[in-house]
Amino acid sequence: MISEPGRAWPDAPLLFERSRAGRRAGRPPQPGLPVPELPPGLRRARPPRLPEVSEPELVRHFTALADRTFGVDTGFYPLGSCTMKHNPRLHERLAALPGFRDLHPHQEDEAAQGALELMWRLQEMLAEIAGLPAVTLQPAAGSQGELTGLMLMRAYFADRGEERDTIITADTAHGTNPASVTMAGYRLEKVETDARGNLDLADLRAKVSSRTAGLMLTNPSTLGLFDEGIEEVARIFHDAGALLYYDGANLNAVVGISRPGDMGFDIVHYNLHKTFSQPHGGGGPGGGPVAVRETIEPYLPVPRVVREGDAYRLDSDRPKTIGRVRGFAGPFGVFVRAYAFIRAYGPALREMSEVAVLNANYLLARLRDVYELPYDRHCMHEFVLSARGLKREHGVSALDVAKRLMDYGIHPPTVYFPLVVPEALMIEPTETEPKERLDGFVEAMRAIAHEAAESPELLHEAPHGRPVRRLDEVRAAKQPVLRYRFEEGPALVEAG
Amino acid sequence: MISEPGRAWPDAPLLFERSRAGRRAGRPPQPGLPVPELPPGLRRARPPRLPEVSEPELVRHFTALADRTFGVDTGFYPLGSCTMKHNPRLHERLAALPGFRDLHPHQEDEAAQGALELMWRLQEMLAEIAGLPAVTLQPAAGSQGELTGLMLMRAYFADRGEERDTIITADTAHGTNPASVTMAGYRLEKVETDARGNLDLADLRAKVSSRTAGLMLTNPSTLGLFDEGIEEVARIFHDAGALLYYDGANLNAVVGISRPGDMGFDIVHYNLHKTFSQPHGGGGPGGGPVAVRETIEPYLPVPRVVREGDAYRLDSDRPKTIGRVRGFAGPFGVFVRAYAFIRAYGPALREMSEVAVLNANYLLARLRDVYELPYDRHCMHEFVLSARGLKREHGVSALDVAKRLMDYGIHPPTVYFPLVVPEALMIEPTETEPKERLDGFVEAMRAIAHEAAESPELLHEAPHGRPVRRLDEVRAAKQPVLRYRFEEGPALVEAG
């Protein structure tokens, strides 16, 4: 149990290593009724090796794991494209209200009016924000929103008897865009980014045809740049009878400033866990509502939340619907948080975006002399720097910079994305950061640039102040150990 | 902001240092009504310098401070006399139920029946545990229970027209005992501990007289030893017409095994935050109910919780009461937790004490060869070792051992108490610790004894792995800085 006295992060045993035969925490209620026999072959033969742990040790276990995890609550987390903003604690209270938390999703509509009203109002507010009239809350995350959007396109064109098989994305697109395209059964075509960071209109014109179902675009792009030609882009697609899909991952830049619907997009997803503050939970949950133009509304997934007079209900009677994309009406707890977030700001949501953009530009202004800036423009809510110079001159990579930032108590930015920028560092501060945190980041980034020249090994070997040092990722992938082996199984799980 | 990259515990600025003029978190509701003028002289002239912080930074601040705090949830906390057991998380849910949390204490009795019933039931259960018939829940902590008990004695004797002015305590008594004696207006007399760790009966007989109001005793004592002569002790006091007060701080050793009332005590306090798992909260809250014999019942504080048929009510109509010792009927939230705790165990509370005693004896058995054991007996729920040998041989003190334990991820035991044992280390593991934690402690204590011989400076300079190293306590007391000085005030607050 004792390893290296004085170490700030003692080793954390696995739950299975804390397990002792016969120990337990929970004791479920027993109804005091006979347990019927199960038909042969259905009864479990060998009990599952769940950990056997007492409650005190269970609490300590998760406390220790939390201590080895860095969140927005711990410090600055400028993970580009992820909008790691402050998550108001009020929302956790609200989502846990018994009237929400203990509400069964099959409850009759008349006994769930508060929940339905909240969803309906959220739809309305999201519609206003996107500038599009109809919203489904169902998709579970942005990626599922994308897929839903592509399915909507298919349904739309099928209904019109048009055969279109291609979706165009930008070369700066997030990986989910092409992945969604394939999953939706579409062919992918990529269009290039021009020297200012906009879509290359010539390339675009060459690629759009009568086979084109639509465009998927993030705007501002993953470079953090607003596409200055967006009106022309929309015209090109609409003229070709195609649709425009807006990947809302970067909506935090433009709420109240420019609406995707007004830019010409026909389908939009929101990431409720980005723009609207659902906590990211170590990977999720999220929420990916989709808004559409009138013409696409008939195809939206069911159930829809509708209002009739003063009453709200779930409506599944939509003949043209693409169907259902997940269970029930969507991740309701996420809606509670998003709703509360929007109601806290009201029309001042615009200020949220303004400050997000101000914060990003401030960082950009203060770092551009030490890191390379591939596109020399004001940015929107995030920006991409390149460590190419450090790499060339000192052999220090973007990854080295990222790892060294950890020693300064800062979560690294997104690295090596977008792919069009070598040694990319994608930085998104969000609007909730105070100037001191931004200044702390600037100082750290500048200090690191200095260290890169003076003592590059400090960076190659970073981090130095975390529970573990750099990992052997190759081993993880080459000799995968994907579950605890109970001191018995083979070293490799993947035998086949 | 950046200090020492890679340091596991970056410096934590004070809230006042995070403050920026014009920043804010909360925006209270405004009723939209005119604000009346205040009479001259009553309006605040200079606004208080509360910190001006945004909500995101406030959350981070308290998160960072929590990270610099060690609790039972963090690890082993064998702080003798304090019963640092696991605090079930269920209790936090229960105390936060709106029916409890949002219940106004002036609510009419008929609209607070659930709360009153809970208190009444808790009284009944505590009475059974102490073996005494009447319980007041009012006192806020053990110390206030003591004071209440002494006031009860005074009222009892006054009512009988007896003049008694002295309270006897053991030389092993906790500091609160003598302090309470003085606060209650009594004179203090101390009785010695004999070689087996029991009260010295000869000394006792010599000191008990018709001036003696009573005895205050912790049993098991702060040495962790049950007084083997308790029956004779009780006889001596009762024969002299005096009363016995039981300091319940060590009740965790004997629940279901031996009841203070059966031992001969007339008045007992419980520490709900020890035996009954109210979390200690960095210093409190606690709860210090008091149980008494029939003869003393009339003097109990008001209000009392009484049952009439199926209804419960607060009763303040008690002519002989000593009065009120705190607001309302007591720290209700603490009662919810204590009630839940007792209901979780039921009669198996005895097992709780058995395991507490087993755990302590196990540690004792495994440490007695490396640390001195002043009283060579089985212990109860805790025991006291002496680092006298280490001190003599290697110049290493109990404090050094305590500080070095921190480097092993363990909270130090209580040190230098009880006063009768030099270089005392008072160790209380509690019943909720698994054997691995006990073994880890044994290993650490043994390793430290070894280090004391091999490299004592490691111990003198410990801790090495905490946010700060050893403190200049003399400076703290000699040049007291007891509040933030806003870069303006004098270095010393205490001018006079």
Next chain:
Amino acid sequence: MSYLSLTDADRAEMLAAIGVASVDELFEQVPAGVRLGRALDLPPALGEAELARHVEQLAARNVHTGVELSFLGAGIYDHYVPAVVDVVLSRGEFLTAYTPYQPEMSQGVLQAIFEYQTVICELTGMDVSNASGYDGCTVAADACYIAKHVSDRRTVVLAETLNPQVRQVVKTYAPGFGLKVVEVPHRGGTTDPDELGAAAREAAAVIFQQPNFLGCLEPAPDLAAAAAEAGALPVAHVDLMSLGVLEAPGAYGCALAVGEGQSAGNWPSYGGPHYGFLAARGEFVRRLPGRIVGETVDADGRRAFTLTLQTREQHIRREKATSNITTNQTLLSLAGLATLAWLGPEGLREVGEACLALAQYVRERLPLEPAFDAPSFKEVALRTPLPAREVVRRAREHGVHPGYALGRDYEGMDDVLLVAVTERRTRADVDRLAEVLAEVCR
């Protein structure tokens, strides 16, 4: 508004550093034609206290399981969520972290996911698990996407006794995958292995549910065998809370096991967020969607955890990825981990036995005939003398929600009520239901 941190002085300094006079200048890149020339038409900002009051009022307008004795199940169950879950959910570090791209910053959440994967593997009898899918519906679609890639068949077979919402989602996804969906009807509440086997002959995969949506225990081993024999991947859709007493899909030859995790550690929450789990035999590991955590060592040889096999994923493989999933349901799955660890093997068995016993009691005690003969785990379908939806309406007037009207999904079942119990229901609760049903079915 109250979540912003800049003061006026901050703004001025920052604008100066940027070299612009106002924030508006930063937005000049947004073409005038697409700017919103007005304020957003949203209700006015609320302070925290007012917002709390407003949302509490909305919550108060829902009839939840604390105020109505409920026998609703049909995919979402009110098993007890232990208080240790609060430790997971309330720790800001778990709550406000994101996907652990940087393992040195996220060892805690990585280790927890690794533990979760292990627990899912143990329960399902599988070799590998991912770090969660969206819910019990989408993981079924994920299973189809896997099957499509490891087989050249272009059909998937769904038992009709598979949760209707799951089937609907599979049908929504399938066209994009180039898959056709075939459904196999139930026979007296369960699926006939021969019929399933026949349908599976052209199929890449077969998905059935155990216990099934109609509350019946399927002859799951026979179904799996029939599918396998027909050359289709057998996929079981299972309930984690049943796996202390019901056999693990891996033990009867399934290729994949998927399901809705809600019953283990998540509140009903009007349908989400919850987590879907997906586990597979080792051979499918490089086709799994989503995050997978693996064990490795750091530069000092110390055990460490990291996201691994990322070449499956969208951010590396893009259009060739095994899925587009990014944000998943980690936090909810960790609540599941905490719950299952709290129960341990004994507790999980006890939950299962409580369900079995109560379901049997439902069968015997209620004044309605079971609709099917097959044994139940925790749900029982009963015939009602009037439409089941009417029974629901009337019973709710007595403060009891008697269950799910199966006619919502199945033709010809307008008079079938699906009554669910969990270990939180008592004998007395079922007695009360019996009383109310006797009253309203008169």
Next chain:
Amino acid sequence: MSYLSLTDADRAEMLAAIGVASVDELFEQVPAGVRLGRALDLPPALGEAELARHVEQLAARNVHTGVELSFLGAGIYDHYVPAVVDVVLSRGEFLTAYTPYQPEMSQGVLQAIFEYQTVICELTGMDVSNASGYDGCTVAADACYIAKHVSDRRTVVLAETLNPQVRQVVKTYAPGFGLKVVEVPHRGGTTDPDELGAAAREAAAVIFQQPNFLGCLEPAPDLAAAAAEAGALPVAHVDLMSLGVLEAPGAYGCALAVGEGQSAGNWPSYGGPHYGFLAARGEFVRRLPGRIVGETVDADGRRAFTLTLQTREQHIRREKATSNITTNQTLLSLAGLATLAWLGPEGLREVGEACLALAQYVRERLPLEPAFDAPSFKEVALRTPLPAREVVRRAREHGVHPGYALGRDYEGMDDVLLVAVTERRTRADVDRLAEVLAEVCR
């Protein structure tokens, strides 16, 4: 039972290591005559789910402020408790730590207490604060104990407008301190400075309350001056939530300021646990009861915090200690810190102004005459045409709790109702109260 961690194997090994055959042997030191020869007569053990259900049922039998529009105050107020408080209360480290005896283990809680002390000093205008007393009652007794030690006078004077519970507690403690208690009656709702000064001539201390228990603003500076002139320590009992708009006691010459902290950051919770605060001029620092945190440096010269001036305390000074207090109310006081920091100076002023405005509206809008002329902060005493307790009873039937019947404590005030408002009440709430009062007072 479920909180124990030993297995049977553990027990056996441990008994062997100790060298006993059974746990019973360890208890042989307990004389047979005092052993309990039977099982405790307690209700049977409940598992977590059943326990939760049982306690929820008890909670459901209370009428709380979420289900009744309440104007109850009289010492406990429903100011808004912001969600940041949850961060403090839910972090296991704060929750499960004890008094920071070992500063290296507890820098976080020590720093937080230091911040709390600073906030209390700022609000009250005092030099030093302790780390909390039990509640607003016991800190008044503490103030008397201080006064007793710094003066040779043997009387304390209490304004009758001081909270009756506070006065009762002082009277319970005073005999032990050797102090006599003298009360000064109110004159039309407030205390007459001359009368108070006269009474103070033999007194060690004078305690008055601002705003007072009858809802009136006292001429506090005049009261303090009168006390000081008479040679008694002026002690103000104040409400933290008023100190954004009301003058700080330190600014008008008080020696000590004490009060109930509940209104700042604690829920009503049927009376506790809450925190009492106690602040004083610097000259009294070595007489203060309880914990005090000070700033110092560690061996590396780094700023650090520690409990200090411990020679005041019982564990060092024993019978000569300034108090017997050990366990205090730290966690609640940190909730207070979080709340006050969340409000900031502007927010606290706004809360105060909301109270002032609403109290004024209560005066004007309600169909009852104010009992006193003095201005209010957040409470108004009103004359009722029937006994106030009867008004309460009737109004509650309309879902409104109209306030506190002052006849509970004050003779001759059976027809006086004390109506409290906080920033959480709205104009519409007061209108509703007006309606109900009009109805029930007819």
